Amino acid sequence: MTENSEMAARLAALSDRELIGVLLVATAERPGFATVHAALIGLLDTGDATASPGVTPTTMPTSVHDAPPLHDVSGQVGGASAVPAVPVPPTGIAAPTETGGYSSSGVPTWGSVRDKVEQRYGTAQGMSELDQQTPAGRSADEQWDAREQAARERLDQIRKSLRGNDTETHGP
Numbered sequence: 081m082t083e084n085s086e087m088a089a090r091l092a093a094l095s096d097r098e099l100i101g102v103l104l105v106a107t108a109e110r111p112g113f114a115t116v117h118a119a120l121i122g123l124l125d126t127g128d129a130t131a132s133p134g135v136t137p138t139t140m141p142t143s144v145h146d147a148p149p150l151h152d153v154s155g156q157v158g159g160a161s162a163v164p165a166v167p168v169p170p171t172g173i174a175a176p177t178e179t180g181g182y183s184s185s186g187v188p189t190w191g192s193v194r195d196k197v198e199q200r201y202g203t204a205q206g207m208s209e210l211d212q213q214t215p216a217g218r219s220a221d222e223q224w225d226a227r228e229q230a231a232r233e234r235l236d237q238i239r240k241s242l243r244g245n246d247t248e249t250h251g252p
Contacts, residue, residue, distance in 0.1 A: 100120055100123060100124065103116070103120055104117065104120050104121070104124075107120065180192075181195070
């Protein structure tokens with residue numbers, strides 16, 4: 081029997097009152113389980129179940145969000161966590177290495193990142209080509225070319241005027 085199935089069997093053997101007490105301890109001071117913890121407290125408040133006095137934590141925080149993080153496992157539930165740190169697939173089922181461009185731990189794969197970059201680059205390049213084919217895009221290109229030509233002509237005029245001034249002041 082594995083540790084998980086052994087723990088599940090022990091939990092199934094508990095009465096509702098005892099199970100609520102264990103779950104209250106397990107969800108206390110865990111922000112991710114604040115909703116579950118609140119629901120369990122709601123069960124206690126409605127009188128549908130009461131916590132077992134031997135299973136509750138020694139001090140209940142006034143607010144789950146104000147409580148310091150819980151670093152160790154409560155000694156009341158066995159002293160060690162039966163839940164592995166990394167999810168383990170059931171026996172006989174191969175763990176997927178990638179799902180939709182992400183590793184099993186949720187990190188994007190290099191291939192998926194490369195594909196996204198290539199797709200965005202292709203989209204930008206295509207938009208540029210399409211923009212040049214529209215009347216507004218052609219007009220903008222023509223205006224740019226006209227401004228460049230005007231700038232070149234003005235620069236030539238300035239250079240000629242400077243050369244003309246040099247010959248007049250210094251003489252031949």
